[in-house]
Amino acid sequence: MAPQRLDGKVALITGATGGIGTATAELFAREGARLVIADVAEGPLLDLAHRIEAHDAEVVRARLDVSSAREWDEVIALVRDRFGTLDVLVNVAGIVDWPGIEDTREEAWDRVIDVNQKGTWLGMKAAMPLLRASGNASVINTSSVLGLVGSGAAAAYQASKGAVRLLSKTAAVEYARQGVRVNSVHPGVIATPMIQEILDDQGDQQPDIQRTPMRRAGRADEIATAMLFLACDDSSFVTGSELVVDGGLTAH
Template sequence: MTGRLTGKIALITGATGGIGSATAELFAREGADLIVTDLAEDALRELAARLAATGAEVFTARLDVSSAESWHEVIERTRQRFGRLDVLVNVAGIVDWPGVEGTTQESWDRVIAVNQTGTWLGMKAAMPLLRASGRASIINTSSVLGLVGSGAAAAYQASKGAVRLLSKTAAVEYATQGIRVNSVHPGVIATPMIQDILDEEGDQQPDIVRTPMRRAGHPGEIAAAMLFLAGDESSFVTGTELVVDGGLTAH
């Protein structure tokens, strides 16, 4: 099956990262027109060039997801260009590894601002354009660490747990307004965010050892989950968690 997103307009945050770029590339191949956003403008231009080769209409926008003003500017540009928005994919995120006592106030505030507040600001800003679609989908990126504890990464886990429940409450609020909201929960995925750890520890990385499939996932495997939730095949799916973790949380 091809063309699963033909005619749809999708906005992706964190689009130059491992999961973000894989999602953008898959969406473009499946027929979507795209607004790709990030803070890294040079990387955005490189991504846009790759996406344009698929025939998709693409425009780039620098976006600080923790800023309401930045979100307003990007959504206004989207309104002027397309007049509506069908899919919002909140991928942008940062991680900090210390536990409760090791986490600084500055780091806590930054992680929460990007991962949690940024997701809320995006939904809030985009909602009028999503409502105009009539068949819209919001996909918020949480984590397996938004489902279970690890004894570390206190700020990251707090933010990802919040994303999970924020997605659920938004799903209930907008269920009769033509807007579905779901969260995706990746396990250990080979992205730049954790590549140094994977390079150092390899298959002996503790979370990989605990993963029944005994490997890290690939960004494209998360993108495939995003595609399902973005398309009309998931028209009766809202308020759920799609866990893509090789079985890590199964035991």
């Protein structure tokens, strides 16, 4: 049997009940990680924990609103008490709002920025002492292809994901000599609950799929394998990078 790539590592995954978060948690468990899975959706979180436990993986679940500094502190205290260490932080939690500049409501803007941008910063801020103490840690922040290129819509979402990209880079520089690597992952059109209604309505005629050279939506497990590469020691010299997983969407 091949060695497990995350054997002995402790990983905290936010947004764990979404498509990408779930696929990442299940893959990390198969690769030997001890998991803390966090989300605001407590029922689905319990179901996910039961599925992971069925494969004899160690998992702890925690309710977490990533926009709350207090809740982040509570989750990190849980990690410290249960495991004493943290090796991998995967910030997946995110929300989307589709309107452009003029149609975006201020309260919607604030909520998207709070979850996607502020939540990523709060997570790194709260977790960094444990990550630095690990001496060989990885932070993976989930951005988007819409953190790289404009779309003419989704103003708040694009602003937040662009911020996650540069926040990851500056954190990578800050912690490069402290044993913490920081990278961002940029999914393209991925068939997850966040956009499933659009995909169900438009199918392969969805405009972004039509612009994707591979002419299909990606799968959550195809993002999870990218997360795994950045989490494990195979990526030991990779920090401050953007791992784009988009079927070629941003290649032209």
